[in-house]
Amino acid sequence: MQILDQDQTVHALPYSRLVPAVAQAARELSTGTIIAPERQVVTIDAASVLLSMPAIGSDISVTKLITVHANNAKHRLPAIQGEVVVFETATGRRLALLDGPTVTARRTAAMTLLGIETLARGQPASALLIGTGTQAVAHADALIDYFGVQRFWIAGRTLASAEALASALRQRHPGLTVQAMVAEALKQEVPETDVIIALTTSTTPVIPATISGDTLAIGVGAFKPNMAEFPPELLHARQIIVDDRDGAKHEAGDLIQANVDWTTVFGVGDVLSGKVPRPAAIPVFKTVGQAAWDLAAARVAIGV
Incomplete structure (x- = not known):
């Protein structure tokens, strides 16, 4: 063995x-x-x-x-x-x-990459990461490795935590453009970026309610019914694709709290296997993890 x-x-x-x-x-x-x-x-x-x-x-x-x-x-x-x-x-x-x-860290980031590859308009050049923990590091490395992303915004609960991750990423990947910010500032202004990825355990939404129609928003961190990264307004405005529909119905707090219509929520595997068509407009993508x-x-x- x-x-x-x-x-x-x-x-x-x-x-x-x-x-x-x-x-x-x-x-x-x-x-x-x-x-x-x-x-x-x-x-x-x-x-x-x-x-x-x-x-x-x-x-x-x-x-x-x-x-x-x-x-x-x-x-x-x-x-x-x-x-x-x-x-x-x-x-x-x-x-x-x-x-x-x-x-866990790498397969979770890989699912995010798959979601981008399947649901975004094209290969991303920039990304906003909300969160500064292990998954944020894994996702930054994955986006650089797989898509060659060179521009990041890091939004943390404090500017110090965001700056610490931004500095670490610059050292790991010379030439990277990384801007640190406080997550609270996203309520006033959202950077123009291809992808927004939330990687927190927040119990209140951290993804802005209003984002560009060309931006794919992905929620990764909220995995309990009392957690929420997506605001209800965004969930009701866009098609919802999840990594695992059965798991999301019990664990995706943001979707549960928003009382989404589960008959319109589909798994990314359903899209890949042709069971349902690819969304015409950019959806939102929610992951909760799966042993598969x-x-x-x-x-x-x-x-x-």
Whole structure:
């Protein structure tokens, strides 16, 4: 059995291979070829949960086990820890153990890339990232790697947090144009950009209600019913595409709170498989995560 640490898992999951693999998994989930029930959430304590996410494919299968301990900073440990167990479907033979947080970060960013590739007008040249955490870093790296994006706006709760990420990105990617701003300022003025990506755990909308018709807005961070990144006005004004419709109905707080008409909400796999036509106008894209995307990452990592 292969055991890949964090760095080895990163190198095993290049976006050039991961995005097509996630697209294939989305089609298979849409047609029922991949079986992936909703994730099980078990409370450990008031600030901690265990997440279990299985997915069964015809070739290989995975189970991702993640623990989230919100108070781990006082122990000098990461809040999110875990692993992805990969096994042969036909026999149960263990094939690999991958770093769970790395798989999550990269497959989540890959789904965003797929959403842009499928739903945007064209290849983006600029992006506004709302949020300054791990997913913001992963998404910036992914947009640079896959699309060659060279201009970013980083919106944080404070200017200091936005400046810190902007500085880190400039050091990682010399020549990058990055402007830091306070997220609150988006209520007055929104930069002209190709893509807006929210990567927060906010309980109030952070994506502006009014954006250009040429801008694709993507909500990544809100994954609980009490969270919301999209404003209701924007959700009711545009077609809504999600990564996983079943999961979104229980976890996408912004959609739930906006009382969207679920008969008009479709999964990106439905679009890719031809079940529904591609939206004529630019929609909004909401992701909540799915074990099928971990399965896609496992296929890439072990070369299936």
